[in-house]
Amino acid sequence: MRSSVLALSGLLVATIALAHGDAQWINDGKYKGRDGLPCCDEQDCIRYSADRFRKTPEGIWFMTEDGEPFLMPWTDRNKGLYTSENEDWWACVYTAKYEGAQPQLRCVFVPPGRGS
Secondary structure, three states: OHHHHHHHHHHHHHHHHHHHHHHHHHHHOOOEOOOOOEOOOOOOOEEEOHHHEEEOOOEEEEEOOOOOEEEEEHHHEOOOEEEOOOOOEEEEEEOOOOOOOOOEEEEEEEOOOOOO
């Protein structure tokens, strides 16, 4: 029975790792939003094309698929605004599970050399 439990646990860990795929590095525990919660949740962080992001003096603006703009201020460096570990742009948008909840931009990852 113990070996069955261990095998099942191993399968669960492997499934979780696969679920994050290319964004697994974001979910390693060291990246957190300004609220102190991990960047990833059930929705996960998603790789986006660079045209969804715009650098301004205030910070990085991100535009969702629905056309909703979010600002990640420069003041949130290392608490929501990070350098990507690869050459891609990533955004983590959290949507609470209760009616009327507004989505929140939890984290943005900027490719190396493209931040300010």
